[in-house]
Amino acid sequence: MIRPLHPDDRAAWQALYQGYQGFYGFHDRPQEFYDRAFARLISGQAGDFHGLVYDDGGLLGLVHYVFHPNLWRDEGVCYLQDLFTSQAARGKGVGRALIQSVYDAADAAGVPTVYWLTAEDNYAGRMLYDRVGRKSPFIRYNRPV
């Protein structure tokens, strides 16, 4: 089942989120990084991130999303920032179900537009995303650091 993140999920959530951060090469996030993210996800503060987990006895996956303004759409948009499934649960529909849950949450909020960004060479992810989403021609530029 998919349910909102709960304070009791602290340890199991971090194990998953470390896997996700590691996928993007961030293997050495300090503990405060995880403390702060978790606190925000369960704060219930308006305008901040929401977290959902796939709970099958243990946590098999997570998804984090936020609503933010968009000038082209009064109702704003939903940004799905983080999605991760434990290695052991790959290929079982966990990721697909988590994305669908964000779609449902966005509909419930009256914000039909949902988007996410992924690395061009995230092949395993894109195999899923091509089925549940549509690749756009848009690419991201960043201010140089």
Next chain:
Amino acid sequence: MIRPLHPDDRAAWQALYQGYQGFYGFHDRPQEFYDRAFARLISGQAGDFHGLVYDDGGLLGLVHYVFHPNLWRDEGVCYLQDLFTSQAARGKGVGRALIQSVYDAADAAGVPTVYWLTAEDNYAGRMLYDRVGRKSPFIRYNRPV
């Protein structure tokens, strides 16, 4: 000079923004689309979009940006959604100056991360973006409509 959008800019701003929307193929936005965007840009409402214009006697360009939460960064990020320069003002540094103004505004807000999305085949734009920004490997997926 670059300055914040002002209520008196209504007509000149719309001429530019229609050019921008047309660039992305949206030639038939209803008047309410422009009314609503302009109202939001000058509302000064916390959390909503900001607009800057390049004013050289007439308006030569515009940029719209917003700050929104990001789970990886407590201070959030700055999303530069719209950038446009009038045809007559191309190649004169207007776009570059407008991007720099957003960098400055983001610094002033304590939000150093600025990003934008652009179509992969927006060649003229990317000639500029490669000089003032860094292409990331991230591509955008959308929920199917």
Next chain:
Amino acid sequence: MIRPLHPDDRAAWQALYQGYQGFYGFHDRPQEFYDRAFARLISGQAGDFHGLVYDDGGLLGLVHYVFHPNLWRDEGVCYLQDLFTSQAARGKGVGRALIQSVYDAADAAGVPTVYWLTAEDNYAGRMLYDRVGRKSPFIRYNRPV
């Protein structure tokens, strides 16, 4: 073992090559297409294509390559046009071994440059190609048909 294609491979080769053509959406190639390709592959004609197969009792994979002129390199280049592994043999190193065999054949011919093209969304292929090759920034344009 990897060995050159042999006239006795006719039927087993076609089963593989139909799988490859089908991957790119060509499900209805006429029989003459396969007849002609096979004839060329075993013709031994100078300048035409070579075929190698991975033979483990049955054929598990194939690779087709050709040497062609390149103005930047007097010795020319080696174009690996077709690579395919049977579904049953995926993940066992067959594709990797076939690519390596082309590298070896190219070295033996004094043509160190080997290249191939692949669809941007051939994720399974690219998982392998990123390990045994280097993605270039070059994309292909075609004359309109």
Next chain:
Amino acid sequence: MIRPLHPDDRAAWQALYQGYQGFYGFHDRPQEFYDRAFARLISGQAGDFHGLVYDDGGLLGLVHYVFHPNLWRDEGVCYLQDLFTSQAARGKGVGRALIQSVYDAADAAGVPTVYWLTAEDNYAGRMLYDRVGRKSPFIRYNRPV
């Protein structure tokens, strides 16, 4: 007018081809590189490269192409390897005319398929290529060097 490269073009051709090589970062090609390429282009040897130039009193542009085998097409394909227009002649249709001349030469040879590769960020080139060609989803991988 567009005409085949001629031995008398030696110096003017090299000026153009150095511009092209420089565009791709090869500023220090030895003289032998140019000697050898020119010799091949005017050799008339079967199977090797052809060169065309845009001659308006002086040389404004060049194109080099070759026919090579393709296993999917008995008649082979035409590879347009090099295209360059002098800075002074940009935006005047020289590149477009040179590509069209290759299309015509390919038709005359019974080889309708013409293709070329270009760097993803060759924006000026792609502005032209999107008008006279079709971007394919194919990307190039190279054997590591």
